Amino acid sequence: MAALAQRLKLSYSKYWYAYAMVAPVVIVLGVLVAYPLGRGIYLTLTDANSLNVGHTVGVNHIPDTFTFVGLHNYSDILFGPGSYDRFWSHFVWTIEWTVLCVTLTVGTGLGLALLLNQKLRGRTAYRMLLVVPWAVPTFVTVFSWRLMLADGGLVNTLLGSLHLPQPSWLEDPLAQKTAAILVNTWCGVPFMMLSLLGGLQSIPAELYEAAEMDGASAWQQFRHVTLPGLRSVSSTVVLLGVIWTFNQFAIIYLLFGMNAPDVQILVTWAYQLGFGQQPRDYAQSASYGIILLSILIVFTGFYQRWLKRNDQTAI
Amino acid sequence: MRRGIAASALVAALAVSLAACGSNGSGSSSASGPVTITYWDTSNATNEAPNYQAVVQKFEAANPTIKVNFVNVPFDQAQNKLQTAMSSKGAPDVFRSDVGWTAAFAKGGYLTPLDGTAALPNAGVFQPSLIKQAQYQGKTYGVPLVTDTLGLLYNKALFAKAGITAAPTTWDELKADAATVKDKTGVDGFEMRAGDGYYAMPLLFGEGSDMVDAANKKITVNSPEAVKAINTYQSLFTAPGTVKADITSDGYAHMMDAFNSGKVAAIINGPWEITNIYKGSAFTDHTNLGIAAVPAGSTGKAGAPTGGHNIAVYAGSDAAHQAAAEKFAAFMTSADSESFIAEKNSTLPTRSDAFTADVKSDPGIAGFQQILSSAQPRPALPEYASLFTSLGTNLAQVATGQKGVQAGLDATAQDYAKILPDFAKQ
Numbered sequence: 023m024a025a026l027a028q029r030l031k032l033s034y035s036k037y038w039y040a041y042a043m044v045a046p047v048v049i050v051l052g053v054l055v056a057y058p059l060g061r062g063i064y065l066t067l068t069d070a071n072s073l074n075v076g077h078t079v080g081v082n083h084i085p086d087t088f089t090f091v092g093l094h095n096y097s098d099i100l101f102g103p104g105s106y107d108r109f110w111s112h113f114v115w116t117i118e119w120t121v122l123c124v125t126l127t128v129g130t131g132l133g134l135a136l137l138l139n140q141k142l143r144g145r146t147a148y149r150m151l152l153v154v155p156w157a158v159p160t161f162v163t164v165f166s167w168r169l170m171l172a173d174g175g176l177v178n179t180l181l182g183s184l185h186l187p188q189p190s191w192l193e194d195p196l197a198q199k200t201a202a203i204l205v206n207t208w209c210g211v212p213f214m215m216l217s218l219l220g221g222l223q224s225i226p227a228e229l230y231e232a233a234e235m236d237g238a239s240a241w242q243q244f245r246h247v248t249l250p251g252l253r254s255v256s257s258t259v260v261l262l263g264v265i266w267t268f269n270q271f272a273i274i275y276l277l278f279g280m281n282a283p284d285v286q287i288l289v290t291w292a293y294q295l296g297f298g299q300q301p302r303d304y305a306q307s308a309s310y311g312i313i314l315l316s317i318l319i320v321f322t323g324f325y326q327r328w329l330k331r332n333d334q335t336a337i
Numbered sequence: 338m339r340r341g342i343a344a345s346a347l348v349a350a351l352a353v354s355l356a357a358c359g360s361n362g363s364g365s366s367s368a369s370g371p372v373t374i375t376y377w378d379t380s381n382a383t384n385e386a387p388n389y390q391a392v393v394q395k396f397e398a399a400n401p402t403i404k405v406n407f408v409n410v411p412f413d414q415a416q417n418k419l420q421t422a423m424s425s426k427g428a429p430d431v432f433r434s435d436v437g438w439t440a441a442f443a444k445g446g447y448l449t450p451l452d453g454t455a456a457l458p459n460a461g462v463f464q465p466s467l468i469k470q471a472q473y474q475g476k477t478y479g480v481p482l483v484t485d486t487l488g489l490l491y492n493k494a495l496f497a498k499a500g501i502t503a504a505p506t507t508w509d510e511l512k513a514d515a516a517t518v519k520d521k522t523g524v525d526g527f528e529m530r531a532g533d534g535y536y537a538m539p540l541l542f543g544e545g546s547d548m549v550d551a552a553n554k555k556i557t558v559n560s561p562e563a564v565k566a567i568n569t570y571q572s573l574f575t576a577p578g579t580v581k582a583d584i585t586s587d588g589y590a591h592m593m594d595a596f597n598s599g600k601v602a603a604i605i606n607g608p609w610e611i612t613n614i615y616k617g618s619a620f621t622d623h624t625n626l627g628i629a630a631v632p633a634g635s636t637g638k639a640g641a642p643t644g645g646h647n648i649a650v651y652a653g654s655d656a657a658h659q660a661a662a663e664k665f666a667a668f669m670t671s672a673d674s675e676s677f678i679a680e681k682n683s684t685l686p687t688r689s690d691a692f693t694a695d696v697k698s699d700p701g702i703a704g705f706q707q708i709l710s711s712a713q714p715r716p717a718l719p720e721y722a723s724l725f726t727s728l729g730t731n732l733a734q735v736a737t738g739q740k741g742v743q744a745g746l747d748a749t750a751q752d753y754a755k756i757l758p759d760f761a762k763q
Binding site: 072073075077079080081082083084103104107168172173192193194195278279280281282283284297298299300301302 | 416420423424441449532582583584585652653720726727729733734737739
């Protein structure tokens with residue numbers, strides 16, 4: 023014990039400088055992250071909503087009247103009456119949405135990156151063009167899609183002229199989900215493409231030459247040179263893609279508004295509970311936030327271990 | 338020495354990272370100096386707001402010591418924005434509050450009671466029912482600015498072309514007329530606003546029902562009468578000649594565009610859209626717009642919700658701002674201002690002395706004034722405005738056929754039980 027105190031004292035007198043330099047960051051993070059997170063966790067253990075949270079307005083002081091309910095919110099969300107409609111249906115759809123979107127964006131991004139890695143004329147122009155969906159503000163992209171996907175919009179006019187069925191993209195649950203995945207893929211591909219292109223360009227050309235000398239086919243080169251060479255980049259973009267897609271708020275909210283319960287992923291659903299309805303259900307909304315955070319933490323942990331086992335680091 | 342530099346660097350770093358935002362008070366103002374009050378207007382930004390702004394300018398001219406900062410907030414976001422602002426910072430001193438919000442905001446302690454203040458010098462001139470709905474626990478928290486209800490708006494030319502001479506008076510007649518219009522003119526006969534609880538109220542009232550029975554503390558949204566009403570509602574999207582449910586974010590705009598350009602012959606809507614309708618290609622002749630009471634249900638009685646807006650004063654402002662805001666509220670709801678707004682916007686005044694000859698001769702106002710008698714007063718229940726969210730979401734699924742009527746209304750009743758824990762369920 024005394025030895026520890028001695029060590030601390032020693033390290034303090036030796037490194038006080040470093041502590042002082044780190045202190046502001048620690049304090050700011052504490053204020054910006056730790057406090058709201060702690061407050062959020064506390065709210066999940068109460069039945070707080072906009073009617074029973076206290077506030078002071080001028081001369082009127084309304085006291086807090088919410089009560090501590092323990093883990094009731096969690097049990098109610100996961101197993102309470104109507105929990106399938108309120109939680110599990112959104113949970114299943116969130117997982118489907120994440121897996122499909124990440125697969126599509128990474129797959130398409132890799133295909134385009136391979137194409138753009140060839141020596142072809144006007145390569146820079148193509149790259150610029152393909153970055154556009156990412157560079158345009160999200161709401162502009164989404165509103166354009168909303169116009170194109172409307173009942174009399176461009177997409178259905180095209181389908182109609184080809185005598186194909188014309189789904190109501192913004193109203194029918196299955197079509198809504200398809201539309202959401204389509205628009206998110208459109209917005210997500212450029213980032214994946216650029217990152218993977220960077221990865222491709224860092225693979226030494228000698229490796230391909232050597233593979234060619236050994237008589238490897240194009241497919242074998244891709245399997246045994248390109249993919250392993252990309253692994254450090256791809257593992258990172260997959261992780262980022264999963265986290266971003268899982269918490270993709272803007273696209274779903276802007277594309278469908280508030281009247282589409284079937285297509286809401288957990289994040290947009292939590293927003294609806296906390297801010298999109300009267301009375302606002304702070305406690306349940308916060309509980310959804312904590313559940314989301316837990317899911318992501320567990321996923322990231324497993325993902326890191328899986329990468330470690332394959333001797334790769336994501337971050 | 339170096340230590341000194343390091344220490345001062347540290348202090349500087351800490352000072353920067355912890356730079357506190359100074360709290361910005363709403364401008365220091367003595368009682369004599371000029372006061373700037375912020376007014377949130379929730380009217381339609383293109384048609385209505387410019388006319389309200391004109392009234393605000395008149396007020397500033399008459400009261401040189403008061404400046405008004407006029408902010409237009411889209412109506413569909415206003416309740417949320419007000420709720421956020423009033424419980425923290427950045428709330429307006431005075432605002433245009435939907436009649437449905439007033440009691441709930443008063444219950445939350447956000448509003449100043451206006452009885453005996455400059456805002457309400459003479460409560461007797463207003464329609465008693467409108468003063469009553471602005472009250473909470475015996476105090477008045479809003480000055481009635483405009484009133485409205487829902488009516489059946491129809492395109493007379495299209496109805497005449499289909500050989501229909503009188504507006505339909507029941508939902509069954511409406512469906513028959515819609516089919517006839519579609520047959521004879523090729524134009525859709527009727528479009529119902531889908532997935533919005535407010536527009537389904539005439540169906541509930543037409544069966545003598547409501548979302549809740551406030552007097553007997555009962556949730557009635559899934560009663561047999563309500564189920565019957567919503568079955569009719571569902572049929573309004575599938576019957577021949579009616580437009581299929583549009584529950585997209587742009588659904589309301591689509592409906593209005595179709596009606597204004599003569600692609601739909603009839604809709605259910607309120608007087609706030611009249612100026613907009615007059616701009617449409619089908620209504621360059623203003624007399625082409627027919628206004629009738631909403632169709633009646635099987636009870637034979639037509640019923641529509643009472644809507645409208647009050648001017649409310651925020652309780653969190655200081656005395657000087659509140660006094661200015663009260664003066665402003667009185668000016669906005671004076672007979673002259675209300676007549677001016679009525680003539681410009683075709684919305685209905687809330688006081689009898691504002692119905693001048695000019696106001697009465699406006700065809701839109703005349704039409705809606707006739708059907709005000711079918712408007713049902715709102716129950717004095719602060720939570721009443723919160724009941725529309727769940728109803729709208731479930732009706733969207735009922736309208737598109739994703740949910741059965743009974744299942745949709747049962748889900749709504751379940752949500753109501755959370756908002757009104759002491760009410761009896763079906």
